[in-house]
Amino acid sequence: MEFVELIKTPRVDNVVLFRPFLPKVEGTLCLTGHHLILSSRQDSTEELWLLHSNIDSIDKRFLGSLGTIIIKCKDLRIIQLDIPGMEECLNIASSIEALSTLDSTTLMYPFFYRPMFEVVEDGWHSFLPEQEFELLTSVLQYWWGRGTAINRLFKGCPKHPPPSSKPRDIGDKGFFKVTFRQGSLYPHSSPPPKKKVLVMMRSGQPLTGTNGRRCKEDEKLINATLRPGKRGYIIDTRALNVAQQARAKGGGFEQEAHYPQWRRIHRSIERYRSHILQESLIKLVEACNDQSPNVDRWLSKLEASNWLTYIKEILTTACLAAQCIDREAASVLVHGTEGIDSTLQVTSLAQIILDPNCRTIRGFEALIEREWLQVGEFFFSTCCATPYCCFYGKWLVIYRLLLDSALLAEGGLREFVDAPQSPSAWSSALFFSVYSIQKASLLFNLKKKKRKLKLQQKTVSLWSWVNRPLELEKFVNPLYEANSLVIWPSVAPQSLQLWEGVFLRWNRTSKYLDEAYEEMIHIIEYNKEMQAKVNALRRQLAELETEDSVQKSP
Incomplete structure (x- = not known):
């Protein structure tokens, strides 16, 4: 299945976007395989990029030839799109519903996403279980033994990472037999x-x-x-x-x-x-x-x-x-x-x-x-x-x-x-x-x-x-x-x-909260600057006192 098969109308002009506490935006609505994109005609910097996977449900309303789609998102956001033309509105709504409920793993967005930033740290290896086991062993030497690979193929418990830690006195075979708990969650x-x-x-x-x-x-x-x-x-x-x-x-x-x-x-x-x-x-x-x-x-x-x-x-x-x-x-x-x-x-x-x-x-x-x-x-x-x-x-x-x-x-x-x-x-x-x-x-x-x-x-x-x-x-x-x-x-x-x-x-x-946060940052930076000046004056005073004591010494 290709994305193009699910997108009945890829582009609609003169769409109006309404969001709480923000001015309305009129522009062009485009549908891609993973995003709903609305670009303003007046301001090129005003854009909405919404992942289809973030869309939870949509409601359709019609008033004459004008169609309205209310989109409720999984992050609790609610937006409204006014789309001219009943057919275009229906096509956009059905496309969004299809694209937001994809079941195929290979079509999910992370497999298409390419970072626009330099990957400085490989997050997949930032927090490894083996590192946690080393910490356990160093702190709990009296009883915590090495990590065991008994769950390497996830046969013991699918919810545990392949290496699993265990007390020193428990052998691998005994550890594997602990399926006494619900979900085999030892x-x-x-x-x-x-x-x-x-x-x-x-x-x-x-x-x-x-x-x-x-x-x-x-x-x-x-x-x-x-x-x-x-x-x-x-x-x-x-x-x-x-x-x-x-x-x-x-x-x-x-x-x-x-x-x-x-x-x-x-x-x-x-x-x-x-x-x-x-x-x-x-x-x-x-x-x-x-x-x-x-x-x-x-x-x-x-x-x-x-x-x-x-x-x-x-x-x-x-x-x-x-x-x-x-x-x-x-x-x-x-x-x-x-x-x-x-x-x-x-x-x-x-x-x-x-x-x-x-x-x-x-x-x-x-x-x-x-x-x-x-x-x-x-x-x-x-x-x-x-x-x-x-x-x-x-x-x-x-x-x-x-x-x-x-x-x-x-x-x-x-x-x-x-x-x-x-x-x-x-x-x-x-x-x-x-x-x-x-x-x-x-x-x-x-x-x-x-x-x-x-x-x-x-x-x-x-x-x-x-x-x-x-x-x-x-x-x-x-x-x-x-x-x-x-x-x-x-x-x-x-x-x-x-x-x-x-x-x-x-x-x-968030206008007033943002202004308050910026003011707090300004005050903190000002205090740091003043503290640095005070420390510099203290050092100068200490140097002058040292020189004065040297001159007075016989």
């Missing part, structure tokens, strides 16, 4: 914070069932992560009654008699099964799109969505996991049902709280790569639906998990203005990259498929783009100061704020 460890000889792991639920089934290999593996006399905490992100109900379906939780050094704690976090999160997201987006100037109405809708309530639950559980490591000196195992939803939220945010390196740009990139991409989470599946779409995929919540991680890294910790090296703009760029899909780092679910399609040879990594020096300058927090301490964010309701860079990006003008 415990996956995250690098410990500096000066910590503890570990934080995540996994799927144990398949104990109603008969109390056991797995000696699993018990040995979990218990081997603790030194004699030490204890650990198992944080189950399900309520106790939910975990007990899971036993009837073959799941369950760890029995303390078989894991004697571990204490189990239940902390309930909403997940995709109840569809509560999806409904909350829908209500939140509806509230953000409400153009009413009534502040009370806006606050009422925001509260009714319960979105910030769920963020509080996630952050509270992450603080609990961090407290177990930092205050109790105990290792932590976090799991829910499959170990890939709320589990990822908790472990990712706990690392941000504990590890100052995760609060830097490269450290946060490494966290996303290590905890989300290398382990094969479902980014690509989640790019198929948004709050504007009537169908919700099972893994839509995974997309939300990435957003929550970035949100809480930059927003939930907002009282520490100087804590994250990257401001919300960087996290917003990372979020919107999920749906732009120009770079292939966030493409496809499993590393196994990425390797099969040779993404490293045929496409460009997201990190190759974002880690360019000129690009990083846009994202570095001007107030950033390295903080080597553990930071404990407040979970009080007044401390949690909505992520404006995502939810309100298209619904309010």
